[in-house]
Amino acid sequence: MIVSLNEAEVMATKAAWGAGRPWGLAQDAGRAVSTLEAMRLPGAESLLDVLVATDGVACEKLRPASVQTECWQAERPMCPVLVGAFISDLGAQSEEVRLRQVHAPLLLVPFCLMAFDNVVFNWSDCTIRSSDEGLFVYGALNAKVVDQVSIDDCEPAEEPTHRWHPGAVDIGDEIWEALSAFAHRTYVPASEASRLKGAGAGLTDND
Amino acid sequence: MAEAIPALPDEARVAELMRTPQEVMRLARMGASHQTRLSFMRAILRRVKREGWQVERTVWEVDDRGVGVGVYEARGPERTYSLIAYANDLPPEKRSDRVIATEWDASFALFDGVPTRADIDRLRGNVPKQEAGRCAASELVLSRANRSVRLFDHVADCLSQGRQPDVAEIDKVGYLMRTTAVYGNGKFGLADRDLYAARVEAGGPFRVELLAVWLIRAFTVDIVEHMARVKGGADAVPLDRDIRRRLGVGNSTGLGMAPFLVTHPALLNAWMTARETALARVRALPAASADTIRHFLEHLDWAHAGLERWHTPDERQSMRVCKLAGDFETLKTHLETDTLTGAEPWNELYLWAAANLTLEGQEAVCSLMIEPHGDLVDDLAGEMAADERQAFAIDGTMRVDELAGLAARHFDWALATDFGSADQTARFWYVSEEKLEPRLGERHEEDGAELEQRLGIGREVAMMMAALESEPETTLLAEFLLRHPEHRHAARRVQVAAKLPYAEIHDNVLSATMMPIDMLRCKLAFFGASRFDPKSDRWVRITMYADAPFPDEIAGMDADDWAWPLFDKARPA
Numbered sequence: 200m201i202v203s204l205n206e207a208e209v210m211a212t213k214a215a216w217g218a219g220r221p222w223g224l225a226q227d228a229g230r231a232v233s234t235l236e237a238m239r240l241p242g243a244e245s246l247l248d249v250l251v252a253t254d255g256v257a258c259e260k261l262r263p264a265s266v267q268t269e270c271w272q273a274e275r276p277m278c279p280v281l282v283g284a285f286i287s288d289l290g291a292q293s294e295e296v297r298l299r300q301v302h303a304p305l306l307l308v309p310f311c312l313m314a315f316d317n318v319v320f321n322w323s324d325c326t327i328r329s330s331d332e333g334l335f336v337y338g339a340l341n342a343k344v345v346d347q348v349s350i351d352d353c354e355p356a357e358e359p360t361h362r363w364h365p366g367a368v369d370i371g372d373e374i375w376e377a378l379s380a381f382a383h384r385t386y387v388p389a390s391e392a393s394r395l396k397g398a399g400a401g402l403t404d405n406d
Numbered sequence: 407m408a409e410a411i412p413a414l415p416d417e418a419r420v421a422e423l424m425r426t427p428q429e430v431m432r433l434a435r436m437g438a439s440h441q442t443r444l445s446f447m448r449a450i451l452r453r454v455k456r457e458g459w460q461v462e463r464t465v466w467e468v469d470d471r472g473v474g475v476g477v478y479e480a481r482g483p484e485r486t487y488s489l490i491a492y493a494n495d496l497p498p499e500k501r502s503d504r505v506i507a508t509e510w511d512a513s514f515a516l517f518d519g520v521p522t523r524a525d526i527d528r529l530r531g532n533v534p535k536q537e538a539g540r541c542a543a544s545e546l547v548l549s550r551a552n553r554s555v556r557l558f559d560h561v562a563d564c565l566s567q568g569r570q571p572d573v574a575e576i577d578k579v580g581y582l583m584r585t586t587a588v589y590g591n592g593k594f595g596l597a598d599r600d601l602y603a604a605r606v607e608a609g610g611p612f613r614v615e616l617l618a619v620w621l622i623r624a625f626t627v628d629i630v631e632h633m634a635r636v637k638g639g640a641d642a643v644p645l646d647r648d649i650r651r652r653l654g655v656g657n658s659t660g661l662g663m664a665p666f667l668v669t670h671p672a673l674l675n676a677w678m679t680a681r682e683t684a685l686a687r688v689r690a691l692p693a694a695s696a697d698t699i700r701h702f703l704e705h706l707d708w709a710h711a712g713l714e715r716w717h718t719p720d721e722r723q724s725m726r727v728c729k730l731a732g733d734f735e736t737l738k739t740h741l742e743t744d745t746l747t748g749a750e751p752w753n754e755l756y757l758w759a760a761a762n763l764t765l766e767g768q769e770a771v772c773s774l775m776i777e778p779h780g781d782l783v784d785d786l787a788g789e790m791a792a793d794e795r796q797a798f799a800i801d802g803t804m805r806v807d808e809l810a811g812l813a814a815r816h817f818d819w820a821l822a823t824d825f826g827s828a829d830q831t832a833r834f835w836y837v838s839e840e841k842l843e844p845r846l847g848e849r850h851e852e853d854g855a856e857l858e859q860r861l862g863i864g865r866e867v868a869m870m871m872a873a874l875e876s877e878p879e880t881t882l883l884a885e886f887l888l889r890h891p892e893h894r895h896a897a898r899r900v901q902v903a904a905k906l907p908y909a910e911i912h913d914n915v916l917s918a919t920m921m922p923i924d925m926l927r928c929k930l931a932f933f934g935a936s937r938f939d940p941k942s943d944r945w946v947r948i949t950m951y952a953d954a955p956f957p958d959e960i961a962g963m964d965a966d967d968w969a970w971p972l973f974d975k976a977r978p979a
Contacts, residue, residue, distance in 0.1 A: 206595070221892040222860040222892075223891065223892075223895030226898075227894070284800075288803075288887060290801065366600075383839070387839060387845070
């Protein structure tokens, strides 16, 4: 499905909300997906992985039990949107971050770009380095869960492999449909009463 | 060519005279908004005129049933934008101006550049389907319109018989067609705003959408003249230019647009700041020149006379228009003694209006005071764009007691509201499964409130403040939000409000007495709409570009002298 970045963001926001993320956090998820997709990185797919794996799980189980420890972890793999939002909220106060067990770590990237001037991510066999113009990506991006993630300040990458491009992106039909199914949970079914009270209900336009 | 930068009044005095958000951001006042010279339609036409844009109808392939396609190329100094109009022969039973209709009298795309035959054919399979079709990044705007059957048929009949339509009939309706949605910014596959936001002619708010509407207006006249020719053959005549100019494009707008002002706080702030700055600059002027006074009085007369054409069967609005006429009388009487020759005469006039006129009247006077001061304020029209992303990041290094302090300062109205009362939470906003459109439900009577859209910012902030009561003062906001992500939205909005003073509506949009049309009117007045005609408390019809020059005459006319029209005065053609 070829979609605009705005459509991708709106869909991601609704899907995250439909999957139980609070409204404000769902907005962060939407922004993160749009930022990644604008660099032609699989943000929508990453979000879908997270939502499928954490469907019905309360946020409190998806965040670090403590952020005072050197390595943040929870009883189960953490949500990259929750953790990412925390890192971006801390902004320049963020220091090197060590995470154990995270879903779809690619989603951490947009949040950390807000917090750090330049940052390097390492997980499994993947390295992502930021620069002023985009990201240098090496290795496989589509990890669904990784054991360890490190996020560190670094010198800017010299030659980004992914630059920010506004404009339409291609999101796989299956991914789009699965996100739509989460989004669908946010819609209220019509009732007779709501139909009668609709914006212009019962009025003709033949005048 | 850049707009001339005039000497501004004393900056400190301008700052002093800015109306406060507490005063301006109330729904009752927002719902009394009028267009100003900063309104988007007016800014567009000023540019089109200044830059000498050329508009040409390059394709007209419409058959005797009125079915086919027309293309209008609008050529500016840098780029060309083309309206592709698909005309349809719609059976009356399918004509609905609700956003939920599936077929229309005409459908439109604004194309970025000049479309090829292949583009026109591709879009023919999509644009008439509107929401059910797909556009591409080469299209900037998607819209559709239905005829005002009554007026369209009258005009077509008259022209086909070689005579001009009745002006009274024209004024009763005001438009041949009305749009029911004008989509942009990436909807249905259209170009994302980021793709053109840096263009000087397209970067302002709703510039491409309202450029499309101006071209649609030309199409509505072409199609009625076409149908007249089909019917009358050689007897048919074109529409007289002076009559033609009275026609705008209608628009029906319902709940779908209402949440926009809540979901775009940075943009709302930019619009309000520009308008309020314009007003404050005028009020800060130490004296009024004879020329601006004459200009002001002239426009007051035009505005007063123009009320004759503001028709609405809506009882509440009709009463307000009536009182507005009374306000104009009162103002004229006042101006017999106040000759605007004292110190800060515009400020004195503003203060008098605030004490003596209805909200409709006060806001009309604001617009009229701004009107003669183009040199002083028109630069502000270029400062009304905003990127919501700039205000999106949360500063989590703030302590929660500091956040609570900001909330107490900027959401005092919300914290004084009793959200425990049924009336204050009577409504909930939701998206309907059936139409995927925003709707308003009655919380205590209907199901679905658990899927409420979080538009009641005041209540969200009040809930966050309640949660903060049990939180140590020194907690970092980031840590609080990690544990309580349900308050993330409220925390963000408090920080936005602290940075952007006019970002929030200072009223409870969940209350039983809230009128959605107040939000609609505020937004539409910024567009430049006029003749607000509410059809209920939740949808409104308006007219756009009425009395404005058409593309084929703007070069020879004043591009900015149409918002307060006077008809018995000859205009240069």
